[in-house]
Amino acid sequence: MNDFMEVSFNANSENEAFIRAVAASFILRLNPTIQDVYEVKTIVSEAVTNAIIHGYEDKPDGIIKVRMQIDERGVHIEIWDDGCGIEDIEQALEPMYTSKAEQERSGLGFSIMEEFSDKMRVKSKVGEGTRIYVTKYLQGE
Amino acid sequence: MNDFMEVSFNANSENEAFIRAVAASFILRLNPTIQDVYEVKTIVSEAVTNAIIHGYEDKPDGIIKVRMQIDERGVHIEIWDDGCGIEDIEQALEPMYTSKAEQERSGLGFSIMEEFSDKMRVKSKVGEGTRIYVTKYLQGE
Amino acid sequence: MNVNFDLQKNVLIIQPVCDLDHHHVEQLREVIDYNIGKKEVHHILFDLSEVSFADSSGIGLILGRYKKIGEKKGQAGFINVLESVKAVLKISGVFLLAKEYKNQKAAVEALSKGGRK
């Protein structure tokens, strides 16, 4: 098995539920556990929310792309935006760090993504955008 | 509201259920009726199945794209493949016509798509591929 | 397995437990035909209670099995068809060939006595 899918959509908060449903439906063929599905949904939900709030600062004409690739062991996920980018990635990855405390962000998005994934890498350039690469091995049946 | 999404995936029959789930989740924001959801799912299911069986003749490395655009009245759907194309579109659209009777195809895919949609247009070129354009107005709540 | 079978009198009750799309139809066809082939089977009854989606590939499957049971001069019927699935089946005209019955008992009663004209 070596399936991929790639989906683009605008930076609209309605798409947070949409991308969770897309991710869940795509990995169904791997017979994931309920917890596996929840974790994959959470990973894409966090990354897409970040692209909407931080990357595009709530401008819904921004485009977000999510790519998923499946193999026997699990799933590789990429989430990217062409938004403002991250100046200090190390700081961004710190638990509880948020640049938008006034919006009641918890600063835990990246921490949760790391917790739920097996590998995570962040690439970002100010003014160009951000790409998140995540690998998650599934336990399967 | 003016949302779009575009998704690409390979010509694998597992993706028939996937694209139905994607389409259903995307239009949820329009508060569709159950029958609306069923009809949109059927439209994409028929077109994607055709791309898999006819367009790419069961070669799963073919790429299928589905694009959906939403406005106040309903949804515009495009399904395209870069497969073998259709020689005689008029004949293909005839109810019960199928080029693969030996595979127990009913020849009703296009008829059902037309029945469930408000507008349908087929563009195809032999050796280049096929694009289906569908408009469906939703009744909403 | 995606399908349950039951024999009542000479009627094979076929209950798919999946979407009737191209993907699943490919998996169902062979096992259904194997069961239709058994000599005690004279008629078939599709119980669609567990089918929440069907498209033209599902219609192809149903028409194909209708043909198979016709080779034995048998009839086919339906029970428990969801409203949305019914809308698709109606387009195909399959209800002109195979009737929908109120319930399993009525269907088995009617089919087991009949034969195809």
Add this chain to the structure above:
Amino acid sequence: MNVNFDLQKNVLIIQPVCDLDHHHVEQLREVIDYNIGKKEVHHILFDLSEVSFADSSGIGLILGRYKKIGEKKGQAGFINVLESVKAVLKISGVFLLAKEYKNQKAAVEALSKGGRK
């Protein structure tokens, strides 16, 4: 509306009926704070029985309301947290601030008598 409210003694029971993601949190915050603002409300209890998904935006909402009720020296608690949601809440350490109770009765009993130290 995406959220139900109930007042038991001086405890406001908040039952969101949606995913706790950024999209919904934006809609919930204002109406929840309006209700927390009422003078008969001393404590809050999150009933998460109808929440099947929560991510860090949901945690932000919960922590924000915890702060709000703290301004009134009140406490917060949880009931009916699904296992998967619990996994996310655990990462946030929110259970160090607000306890999960067995059921509504026990929660109201404990919270209504308490105060924040």
